[in-house]
Amino acid sequence: MDAITITDVTKRFGSFLAIDNLNMSIREGEFFSMLGPSGSGKTTTLRLIAGFERTTSGTIELAGENVTDKAPFERDVNTVFQDYALFPHMSVVDNVAYGLKVHGVDHAERYDRAHKMLDLVQLDSKANNKPRELSGGQQQRVALARALVLEPKVLLLDEPLSALDMKLRQQMQVELKQLQRDLHITFVFVTHDQQEAMVMSDRIAVFNKGRVQQMGTPAEIYNHPANSFVASFVGTMNFIPETIVTANGFPAGSYTIRPERIVFVDADDNPDMVTAEGQVTDCIYLGTEYRILIKLTTRETFTVVRPVGETVPERGGEHQTRMA
Amino acid sequence: MELKKSTKVLFGIAAGIVLLFIYAPLAVVLINSVNGDATLAWPVRSVTFEWWGRAFHSAGLLSAALTSFGVAIVATIVSLILGTLCALALQRYDFFGKSAINMLVILPIALPGIVTGIALNNAFTTMVGIKLSMFTLIVAHVTFTIVTVYNNVFARLGQLGQHTEEASADLGAGVWTTFRLVTFPRIKSSLFAGALLAFALSFDEIVVTTFTAGQDITTLPIWIMNNMFRPHQAPVVSVVAVIMVVISLVPLWLSQRVTSDID
Numbered sequence: 001m002d003a004i005t006i007t008d009v010t011k012r013f014g015s016f017l018a019i020d021n022l023n024m025s026i027r028e029g030e031f032f033s034m035l036g037p038s039g040s041g042k043t044t045t046l047r048l049i050a051g052f053e054r055t056t057s058g059t060i061e062l063a064g065e066n067v068t069d070k071a072p073f074e075r076d077v078n079t080v081f082q083d084y085a086l087f088p089h090m091s092v093v094d095n096v097a098y099g100l101k102v103h104g105v106d107h108a109e110r111y112d113r114a115h116k117m118l119d120l121v122q123l124d125s126k127a128n129n130k131p132r133e134l135s136g137g138q139q140q141r142v143a144l145a146r147a148l149v150l151e152p153k154v155l156l157l158d159e160p161l162s163a164l165d166m167k168l169r170q171q172m173q174v175e176l177k178q179l180q181r182d183l184h185i186t187f188v189f190v191t192h193d194q195q196e197a198m199v200m201s202d203r204i205a206v207f208n209k210g211r212v213q214q215m216g217t218p219a220e221i222y223n224h225p226a227n228s229f230v231a232s233f234v235g236t237m238n239f240i241p242e243t244i245v246t247a248n249g250f251p252a253g254s255y256t257i258r259p260e261r262i263v264f265v266d267a268d269d270n271p272d273m274v275t276a277e278g279q280v281t282d283c284i285y286l287g288t289e290y291r292i293l294i295k296l297t298t299r300e301t302f303t304v305v306r307p308v309g310e311t312v313p314e315r316g317g318e319h320q321t322r323m324a
Numbered sequence: 325m326e327l328k329k330s331t332k333v334l335f336g337i338a339a340g341i342v343l344l345f346i347y348a349p350l351a352v353v354l355i356n357s358v359n360g361d362a363t364l365a366w367p368v369r370s371v372t373f374e375w376w377g378r379a380f381h382s383a384g385l386l387s388a389a390l391t392s393f394g395v396a397i398v399a400t401i402v403s404l405i406l407g408t409l410c411a412l413a414l415q416r417y418d419f420f421g422k423s424a425i426n427m428l429v430i431l432p433i434a435l436p437g438i439v440t441g442i443a444l445n446n447a448f449t450t451m452v453g454i455k456l457s458m459f460t461l462i463v464a465h466v467t468f469t470i471v472t473v474y475n476n477v478f479a480r481l482g483q484l485g486q487h488t489e490e491a492s493a494d495l496g497a498g499v500w501t502t503f504r505l506v507t508f509p510r511i512k513s514s515l516f517a518g519a520l521l522a523f524a525l526s527f528d529e530i531v532v533t534t535f536t537a538g539q540d541i542t543t544l545p546i547w548i549m550n551n552m553f554r555p556h557q558a559p560v561v562s563v564v565a566v567i568m569v570v571i572s573l574v575p576l577w578l579s580q581r582v583t584s585d586i587d
Contacts, residue, residue, distance in 0.1 A: 052490050072493040079494045085487035089509045098505070099495035150495065 001064055003028040003154050003186040004049060009058030011044055018044045020210040022058070026188060028153075031180050033189045033197040036207030037233070042190045045207070046156050049188065051075050063153060073102075077154040078147035082162060084139045086131040092142050093118065093127040099150045117145040120179075137168045144179075154186045161196065173199050194234045198222070206230050222258075231256050238262070238302045240274075248274045259291070259305040264312070278302065283312060350569060357562035364558050375559035379567075382560065388547035389564075395458070395543060396526040399465040403522045404515060406466070407473030412507075415481040416489075426478075433471040440467060441535030448536065457538040464536035465526045472525065473518035480514035481507075520575040528568075544568075 004026040011019040019041045026032045034042035047053045048060060051072035059068045067075050078099070086095050093114050100110035118124040121141035123134075131139055140160060147155055157176075161169045177200050180187045191197050197204050198218045205215045206229075214226035225231035228239070240255040265275070278296040290312050292304040306312050327335070360370025379385060413419075414426055432440060444464045448454055488510070492502040530545040537543065542550070548564060551557040 050490075050494060052493075071498075072490065073496045073498055077494075079491070081487055081491060083487060085491040087488055087491070087506055098492070098497075102492075102495060102497040102501050102505075146491075146495065 001028065002026060002061075003030075003063060004188070005061040005064075006045070006049075007059045007061070009045075009048065009060065010056045011041075011048060011053060012056045017210055019048070022210075022212060024205060024212060024215065026154075026186060027203075028063075028186055029184050030202040031177065031187045031189065031200055033191060033201040033204045034207055035191055035194060035197040035204050035234070037192060040207035041210040042192075042205075042207045043158055046079075046158055046188065046190050049154075050077055050079050050156055076152055077156055078150055078152040079156040079158065080140075080143045080147050080160045082159045084131075084143040084160075086139055086142055086146070088131055091128050091130060092123065092134070095131065095142055096146045096149050099146065103150070113149055114145075117149040118142075120148075121145045136163050137172070140164065140172065144176075148179075148183070148185075152185065154188060155180075157187060157189045159190050159192065162191075162193075169196070176200065198234075204234075206233060208233070225256075228254070228256075236303050236305075239300070240276075241296070241298045241300050243298055244274070244276045244296075250274075259303045262302065262304045264304075264306075276302075353562050353565045353569075356559060357566050359559060359562075363555075364562075375563050379560045379563040384542070385544075385547060385560070385564065388542045388544045391541060392527050392544040395462055395465060396523045398462050399469045399526040400519050400522045402462070402466050403469040403473045404519055407470045407518060407522075408477050408511075408515065410470070411474050411477035411481055412503075415478055416486065429474055430471055432467045437529070437531030438535075440464070441532040444532070445535040455538065456536060458541060461533060461537040461541060461543075464532050465529060468532070469522035469526050472521035473515065476514040476518035476521075477511055480511050484510055517579050520579050524572065524575065 002025040004024075006022055006024045009019055009022045010017070022041075022045065024045075034045060036042045044053060048055055049062075051067070051070060051074075055068060059066055061067065062075060062077065087098065090098070093111065096117055097110045097114035100113060105113070115124055115127060118127055121144055123138060123141050123145065126134055126138060126142075131142060134142065140163075143160070161172050161176075164172060173196060176187070176189075189197070189200065201218055203215065203217055204221055206213045206221060208229050214221055214230045216224075221230060221234055225234065225237070228237075231237040231239075236259050237256050238259065240257060242252060245255055246252055276296050276298070278294040280292055281295050281301070282293040284291040284293075285308075288308055290306050290308065290310075292306065292312060294302045294304060296302060355368060356364050357375055358371050358373060359365075359368050359375075360372045361368070410429055414422060414429075441464070444460070444467070445456070448456060448460045454460065484507075488506050489502055492506045493499075497505065528545055530543075530549065533543055533546060537546070544564070548561050552561050
């Protein structure tokens with residue numbers, strides 16, 4: 001059975017159409033990401049699942065139960081908020097024990113479970129501190145512990161890593177993924193960072209303008225983007241100009257190629273490849289790879305990524321670019 | 325910013341004059357409360373504590389103080405409940421006519437007391453057809469004391485945002501539990517500040533009170549008005565004034581302490 005089933009859901013805020021007839025199912029135990037630019041409807045979808053917003057039309061089911069008209073406190077999902085939304089007037093352990101308290105779990109048991117959960121996120125030493133005395137990363141873990149202590153079937157995460165610095169974010173990506181695997185909880189993760197979505201997800205839904213543009217595994221989305229929006233939003237994509245397409249004997253149409261699929265060749269070599277000529281305008285060294293910007297003779301700019309160790313053309317040099 | 329020396333001196337003198345105008349009359353009241361001459365002749369020739377003794381033994385004065393205190397307490401409690409509910413409704417929910425209601429709730433504090441007084445007096449005696457009493461007096465006071473609570477709580481709720489309340493609901497707490505455990509502890513200081521103001525407004529109100537209190541009800545301000553120009557009572561009024569100054573320092577001090585350590 002699917003953990004979450006969204007059927008024909010539309011959400012309007014006044015005249016603004018936030019979600020346009022959304023249909024989506026999220027499987028039990030999967031790490032599901034909703035990826036898209038701001039205003040694309042991904043956070044609204046999350047808030048609809050949590051119950052903070054009501055659908056204008058359509059239904060939402062959690063584990064087969066229709067919860068469309070239920071309040072947030074009647075739904076078996078928990079949320080990690082973007083700004084964490086910790087209770088500032090309570091200690092860390094009181095924050096974590098809160099959900100158990102309102103569910104009527106007795107004092108001894110709830111503090112026992114709260115401490116265990118804090119232990120799991122390596123924060124039990126801060127149990128009696130106030131949230132504001134913790135760093136951003138630590139507050140994030142408290143928010144996670146507070147939501148997970150209730151052992152929800154579904155955990156909703158609203159851009160929980162966006163306030164963290166790069167290093168911590170990458171570390172938390174791995175930890176979250178591990179936690180999700182260990183606890184077998186369905187994670188629904190909202191992000192605008194395509195790399196983050198790629199790293200963590202089993203499946204991704206790419207949102208734009210209130211609609212799901214494509215849903216699939218990271219590999220499917222990266223290698224077979226459904227449309228030009230997905231192609232350009234997920235990773236870098238080069239759009240091949242029409243003149244090059246027809247010059248190489250292909251029927252006219254829109255063709256794209258990923259930067260790492262392009263190789264540099266000498267003129268007149270490899271006649272079985274699609275080729276284009278251009279001039280290197282920039283060559284950026286990124287540690288493990290070079291990112292090379294090329295201005296084609298047809299004036300479009302292409303991005304090419306080549307691994308370090310391969311000979312790369314120098315800036316200003318004339319080169320033929322071949323695309324497999 | 326650095327000011328020129330002459331400017332500083334000028335500002336200093338201006339500030340001194342302003343403060344003098346505020347506090348010199350208060351000092352006069354304090355001195356008059358121990359003025360040996362019952363007609364408050366100036367300069368003071370002798371000092372007496374007779375007025376202080378008389379003030380504490382005046383049945384009329386004590387009962388007036390008690391009445392004012394009671395009215396102010398009840399008005400404050402009603403304002404706390406209604407003002408908080410109103411602020412929650414307008415800050416947390418969307419409905420038709422929201423900004424109009426916001427305006428209508430705040431308006432009474434800006435209306436001249438004389439207008440509120442006449443309007444309520446007419447409404448009570450003609451439209452509703454009830455006699456002026458303690459009840460009508462308290463209702464009248466609540467029309468403007470509610471604003472102080474409402475304004476404070478409304479601003480605080482806006483500043484706090486909705487996320488912690490959503491988090492609470494998300495964790496399984498119903499509306500009332502969320503208010504009790506999450507919202508209330510975070511708006512306590514604004515409730516307190518609003519309550520102090522509400523109490524103070526009600527305690528010294530005289531214009532609306534004149535029009536809406538029953539004949540037999542004498543609040544402290546009304547007692548003062550009635551006794552101010554009676555022979556031999558002026559010094560006792562001075563005593564009351566001094567006590568009221570001292571009493572008003574307490575909430576001022578409390579409110580400054582409370583607002584300095586909000587979460």
